[in-house]
Structures are given as C-alpha cells and as structure tokens.
C-alpha cells in the first residue's frame with residue numbers, strides 16, 4: 001500500500017476534521033484543529049496528511065508550545081492530535097506520520113517534541129518520560145504517558161519546567 005505524506009492545503013481542511021472525527025469517534029479534535037489553524041503560531045508544514053491515492057486517510061499536527069521554568073521560557077512542539085481512519089489503523093500509517101513529522105520538524109529547526117499519549121506507542125520513535133528531562137505537564141497524568149523527544153542530541157539537557165499548552169487545548 002503506497003502512502004504519500006504531505007503538508008495540508010486549504011482544500012484539505014474539511015476532510016482533516018472528518019478523519020479526526022472518525023478516528024476519535026467524536027468531534028472535539030476536528031474542532032481543535034480548526035481553532036489552532038486560526039492561531040498565528042500554526043505551522044502548516046507541520047500539519048501533515050497521509051494520502052492513499054487522492055484520499056486523505058490520516059493526519060498529524062505538531063503545534064508550538066512553551067516549556068516554562070521559573071526564570072525562562074523555551075520553545076518546543078506538541079504532537080497532537082494524530083489520527084488514522086478506523087479501517088486502516090494498525091497498518092503502520094500512524095508510524096509513517098510520526099516519522100515524517102519528526103523529520104520535517106527537524107528540517108524546520110525545531111529541537112524537541114512533547115506528547116501526551118500511549119506509553120507503548122511513542123517510545124519507538126525516541127520519546128521518553130518527560131520527567132527524565134525534568135519537564136512536567138500542566139495537568140495530573142500518569143508519569144509514563146507524558147513524554148518528550150529530543151530532535152537534536154541533548155536539546156532538552158539544560159531545560160526544565162512545566163509545559164504550557166496553547167489556550168485552544170483547554171477546551172478539548
């Protein structure tokens with residue numbers, strides 16, 4: 001099965017929301033993406049779609065966030081949300097989206113990525129518990145589901161603090 005991964009364009013907006021609605025079985029994530037798109041920090045090169053022929057069957061978004069220590073603030077990205085239509089889950093499409101997304105983020109000069117997700121899924125892409133980098137979530141979640149990845153070696157070595165999500169995530 002040949003999958004093509006490319007940045008979103010204007011014609012994709014509606015179908016991206018639909019793919020997210022199908023994958024999550026609710027409309028919250030599609031609405032979140034639409035709200036984030038209106039935020040000036042949205043990076044369209046980091047909103048990637050997976051296509052099979054002309055059909056969009058998956059999507060991943062990386063959005064800028066901050067890691068705040070008492071004195072400083074550091075730029076990072078959050079991986080969220082991510083979706084593959086239910087009929088095609090478990091075939092490696094999600095993994096291709098993550099890998100392509102990380103490569104694209106690196107190319108654009110980003111240094112690290114945060115994700116709140118399944119503890120067995122993300123470590124294969126190099127994510128570790130964020131607590132290993134002294135990075136904490138702004139909400140109460142089990143330690144192992146809040147993860148961070150250094151895109152560049154030691155990118156998080158001298159960074160510690162609490163992650164600040166964009167306000168749009170608070171309505172999720």
Ligand SMILES: CC(C)(COP(=O)(O)OP(=O)(O)OC[C@H]1O[C@@H](n2cnc3c(N)ncnc32)[C@H](O)[C@@H]1OP(=O)(O)O)[C@@H](O)C(=O)NCCC(=O)NCCS
Pocket residue numbers: 023024080081082083084085088089090091092093094095096117118121
């Ligand atoms: C999570 C998701 C994007 C993965 O895409 P995918 O194409 O199915 O992923 P892959 O085929 O690359 O990987 C499949 C692996 O993901 C695991 N997986 C499937 N759904 C998962 C989920 N919700 N959380 C964590 N792991 C999941 C499978 O067990 C499988 O594990 P394995 O590789 O050890 O066998 C897709 O399953 C999905 O859209 N789920 C619903 C939406 C969701 O939960 N998104 C993630 C939170 S933002």
